[in-house]
Amino acid sequence: MFNNAGTLSTSDQTVLDLDVSQFDWLFAAARAMVEPRVKGSIVCTASGAARNGANKRTVYIMSKHAVLGLVRWPIHQLGGYGTRVNSVSPSGVPTRLICKSQEEIMGVRKRYEPLTSLKGTVLSVRHVADAVLFLVSDESAFITGHELAVDGGFISLPDPVSLEAN
Template sequence: MFNNAGITGGNYAGGPIESMDMADFDRVMAVNLRGVAAGIKHAARAMVPRSQGCILCTASTAGVLGGSGPYAYSVSKTAVVGMVRTAAAELAARGVRVNAISPYAIATAMGTRSVRDMLGLPPVGAGAGDEEAVRRVFDEDFNEMGGGLVLRAEDVARAAMFLASDDAKYITGHNLMVDGGFSVGKPLNVPSI
């Protein structure tokens, strides 16, 4: 089972913590954390009686590196990793593996909205005409690795397929970073348009 739903909430560019919108915080936590908890609960109900199964949860590099996402999003993804570890500690002895995948910024619909917001660009469909700038932010400023490699949704899917496979049968409680080294010290290029 793959818990892959999530929202960033409010303005991705954020603001000072003292002006955080608590209703937005609660909404993000309800989707990103409570949703994962419900997914783990119900998957475990089906998997534990068979003494086998794999539960995957999407976290984020924003959950392991402060300041790389909005408060609510970052906190929710940090909590997802904690929930994965806690569930893995219990469910391992019962034959169920639980792991997290933490991708870096990726050009999905949610990621694109976040970048547009961060750069102060109007929403898609508002006559913006600057999709090339948004693509460049992902491909050059955010996630280009050595050799011209760029993170794509398929790369995250491959990580999920590995963790769900028998090749990962002895891996549980792990947070697989799919981030091209960003979380271990890769400098963030500040996008400029």
Template sequence: MAGSSSTLSGLRLAGKVAIVTGGASGIGKETTHVFVKEGARMVVIADIQDELGIQVAESIGTDKCTFIHCDIRIEDDVKNLVQSTINTYGQIDIMHCNAGIGSTTDQTLLQFDVSQANGVFATNAIGTALCVKYAARAMVEAKVRGSIVCTASTTGSYGAARVTDYSMSKHAVIGLMRSASVQLAKYGIRVNSVSPNGLATPLSEKMLGADAKTVEEVFSKNSMLKGVVLRTNNVADAVLFLASNESDFVTGLDLRVDGNFVTGAEVI
């Protein structure tokens, strides 16, 4: 936008205050680094991995990044995360709702375990909704034209050969994003999501019981685009686009970072 601080500085997030849930590792960690690099005044990492979150914040510098323990399944934790950010830094411009968990078993439909599914939904669907709720409330109250970006998945659009509960929960994230984009548009708040194809993260490595190289080899079959391996920096760059003024008229979009997904692939 003409005359904005980001335009004048050449940095896309100059002066912005951002929260990244699940920012201690994987996509969230990479996004945190990208946000700081692009001039964010402060990035608040929210995670339940206290030691890792503190390490990330200290490695970046606590003048630019800080850590708050937050279990997004607990409404008071999310409420405190948002309120403490406002109390300390004045406002919230960006919320990256990235925290999530995977299935602990193959969870096929014919052996569907309700108790496991409830746990996945509590984090991926309800927890993400709480983050959107409180970030949006803060933005509306402060009259901030903010950006909310949710991490979804290709499984949220195409389904999966297994991990049914995970796929269902990511469908819910996309539905949440689309509903929020409609309801918050009148306040100038943009809500979008990113849907990565399979990639190596601590979460996917745990789900597959394999190292990063092996996970990348497995997921390479899920993309038509050859000659490039999907990594966390590719997803973080997509989040940056949606968080910045470069996407100032983009809302309600599920941005698929999938290299043209191969329908019917064995994805998680």
């Protein structure tokens, strides 16, 4: 099962303004597999932002940080059912969630390219999909509780204001 849910708020809310109900719906995959006794793999999408934080996007960052906890915490309980739980953590991958045009996609790529140590390639949705395919495959049959960074050796977060420049 692949959980790619996320919520991206355009507000400047802080933790003091947080509405927890906005991300409650993200975490139902385990129950969906355990109740019918389905053996397998759950892969969730976290984010490099979950490790680093930022000045904005409170709900998004908190929900992705919760994903990291969701991946690490239940492995002891779900492992008995033969269920593995892992996550992928991409850096700035241009998706339709954050980009509405090809121009915006190119802008995200341009902003994140200097922030990675791996040069000569730019993060794409395909890179994230390939990481997910690995984590659900038999090649990762003994991997659980792992956060797989798909970030090209992310160096640092950009200034949140510069992310909104486009």
